[in-house]
Amino acid sequence: MESGRRRNHRSHRLDRCPMNRVALSSWTGLPHTRIYPALEVELDAENPFAQTGATLLARGNGRSYGDVCLPSDTAVLTSRLQRIHSFDTERGIITAEAGIALAALLRITIPRGWTLPVLPGTGAVTVGGAIANDIHGKSHHWAGTFGRWVRQIELLRSDGRIRCSPCDNAELLAATIGGLGLTGTITWAELQLIPCSSAWMETRATRFATLEEFYDHTRTLEATAEYVVAWCDLSRPGRISGILSAASFCNDGQCSVPPTANERRFPPLPVSVFSRPTVRIANMLYRWLSSRGPSREHYTTVFFPLDRLPWNRLFGPRGFYQLQAVLPKECAREGVTAICERLWHAKLPVPLCVLKQFSAIESPGLLSFPMAGTSIALDVPNTNGARDTLRAIIADVVAAGGRIYPAKDVLMIPAEFQRMYPQWEVLERWRDRRCCSQFWERVTCGIQS
Incomplete structure (x- = not known):
């Protein structure tokens, strides 16, 4: 068919x-x-x-x-939709075309004292892609998703152009936020920014040795820090440990940004560098490098760690799976533990595991991913057994009432998607x-x- x-x-x-x-x-x-x-x-x-x-x-x-x-x-x-139409520096409202990357947008806004409230782990995401996938970041506990900060958009459809805002064509706007590009092509968006007084951030790394400690420390850090995320080490079966990173903007008025670096393109390595032994060594090194007290880092280092190396090329020509799930708050601990146990049982290398807490802030899109609970994101090399293990994890998430993030999925089957996102028929x-x-x-x- x-x-x-x-x-x-x-x-x-x-x-x-x-x-x-x-x-x-x-x-x-x-x-x-x-x-x-x-x-x-x-x-x-x-x-x-x-x-x-x-x-x-x-x-x-x-x-x-x-x-x-x-x-x-x-x-x-x-890629040709790169212009800024207007920037109200008094109110922090910017109108930008959909093809401009978020990193490029920040290079314009931060020197003028404004930033985007929601940022992903890479600055290469475009404005249009951020809306279409209703992205989230390390600030969900107070900012929610990207779509909450969209004031209006222009949508190019087969029957012409149409503007959408919470007041005009609101239902179409809700379908477009997190709508995966299916309602038409976003040409420009008007976004609400938030104030910031520096390009530098105060950061703090906090170790956790158990999942319970992750929850305790996250609750404490979210009370004061603007951005919180956890790196998790799954290289030792039976033990969920890692490092919580918390960051907030400094107040020093130093808003300069570095010169734009030329993007370097790398071919995939002939083989993946990730195996269980290499992941264990890499995690030990990362843990040692992160053993520091409070420090001061540039916003590009805090927000865009994925842009510092050609991460996707390290998995070789076979590529990798990323799976991101959110487990409802009432069963999150058990759900995260069950996911880790499946990975340990399959003896799969997991070079990256990220944990975040999602708040109960309502997302504006029909197919927005977050819900109150715990998000776990996994990068798994495309090796024997990876697909079957991740398929089993997806089935567990569905049974627990959780969700899989469509922007990072290649494995969901129709029944699973339609159960997790019953609003899909409205989007259709x-x-x-x-x-x-x-x-x-x-x-x-x-x-x-």
Whole structure:
């Protein structure tokens, strides 16, 4: 059925203009790279929906870890949407095009005393991608998700352009926040910023030796720190330990930002560097390097640790899985422990495990991921047994009433997705019939028309 839909999409192409062909994959390398037709969108140019009869999907910098960023047919590249339309430095309101990366946005706002309230672990995420995936960060205990700070957007659909805000077209806005690009292409967004008086942050590392200590220390740190996250060491079976990192902006007025570094591209290594012995050694080294008292670090180091090395290339040509789950508050301890036990039983190397607490702050999107409870994110090399183990973990999360983050998924089956996100049918009603992704085809099992 799936291949039949794709043939049907291609048979109706209008092809009014020549298309580029680009190699696309997710950030993890799974699914593996394929060649796709692609169009570039510009704010004042012809509507891309008028240039072809194919189904389209907007794509930013491709930092999603799953197939939500892969079109079922043709990609709409937003890399030319880079302009700032306006910046009210008195009220902290900025209007930016959807293709600009969050790191580039901060280089404009922080020297003027403003920052984004919600930031992910990489600055390469675009404004459009942040909205479409309703991203979260280390500040969920007070800021919630990115979508809460969106004042209005412009959406490019097959039937034209439309502005959405909490007052106008509010239901379409709710479908677009966390809507995975399925309601149309976001061209620009007006965002609410928060004040900051420095580009530097006061940081503190706190060790925890058990999951109970993680919860106790997190509760204490969230009472005073603006940003809190935990790195977790799973290299020793039966023991969940790690380091909690807390950070808040300094008050010193030093708002300068460093010069932009040229992005270096690296090919994948011929083999993965991660095995159980190498992960144990790396974790011991990281634990030693993090054994320090309070310190002062630049915001780029605190917010964007994933940009300091070519992390995705270290897994070799087979790539890796990232799975992020949230377990409801009432069963989070047991759920996190059960996930770790499955990983230990399968003897899988886990080079990165991140724990965060999500608050009860309501997210604005129909398919927003967070709920009150504990989030666990895992990077697992694509080795024998990884897929089956992660599939079992997903089934456990579903049974516990939790959720898997669509932006980082390649393994959910339709029944699991539809149970975790019962609002998917509402999004399907708002979906532009000319927009589709490989993810949506996979988890809706061809229900879309």
